[in-house]
Amino acid sequence: MEKTVEKPLYTNVIMAGFGGQGLMFIGKLLAYSSMKTGKRVTWIPSYGPEMRGGTANCTVVISDEEIGSPVITSPQALVVMNNPSLEVFEPRLQSSGMLFLNSSLITRRVSRKDIEIVKIPANDIAMEIGEKRTANMVMLGAYIARTRVVSKKDIFEGLKELFGKKIRFLDVNMRAFEDGMKYSQH
Template sequence: MQTEIVIAGFGGQGVLFAGQLLAYAAMDNGLEVTWIPSYGPEMRGGTANCTVIISDEEIGSPIVRNPQVALVLNRPSLDKYEPLVKVGGLLVVNASLVDRSVGRRDIQVVMVPANEIAEQLGDRRVANMVMLGAMLANHPVLSVEAVVKAMEAHMLSRHRNLLPLNVAALQEGAKFLAGQLQSA
């Protein structure tokens, strides 16, 4: 089993943190992993993305051309990564910041109002965790509990006060699909 994931958005949206958290959770669970961040020179507002490969076998190459999963937190990221998702893959879109529908019909698409959910929790900065939780509910390469444990083990001490909020956001993102199915 090998899963290739791209997480993309603007700098400041926690794109790199979400990817790094997945990588830590995979390592903590004895899996092979690569995490490659990429970002522009701007501190906030520039492009940011990362690739994460999680596997139960040695990873042959860290390059991701056609990911099975893409989390896109803004419109430019959707425009860039929608065509690249592997047929049958999963595209998780932050519906709060994307003003168009997804054109592809050969992939699973989950539209998540991540910013609204994060704001209901009290801080829009956790939209990345809402998105990650929604991804894990739809493509459980790792359990939400494994990611929570990784967050508890690896979150920097200066950010420990944000741990409960990040955990709540992850859980709310995972619950989002279940709520959609019940209301349908």
């Protein structure tokens, strides 16, 4: 997924996991930060009872041009944080798409051979930081490091605006994001 100068940006991603893992939040953060750089964006959640404890997912589309469908059948990238999400979304990933999976929790084997797989032990990395709830930011860091949809700086600015005054959480979330970036680069 290399960015070329001539072609306008168009990308999309589905993020999925347990309700409470913070997938909705990193999806919003990605969309918001991209909006701040002047991109068009859409964010669509799964909604209803599944948000409360079951699986939750959201779809983010980022583009330089008018966005048609906010609903994506075959995404270019997939961020999954638990087994059920991998099971549901793996078949839908585009050929040669990127799969970011949380290897701390996912035990299920990936069967597809036509995709690029990035395994991140997001919960373990988050535990090392001392805040297990930041596993979502580790995953987002990995996604940004590989796709470069927006910069680290853009994400951090978005994070500051979304978190507001809760600065204590800000630092730990920034660290989780950076560790996720670093991990996915080696």
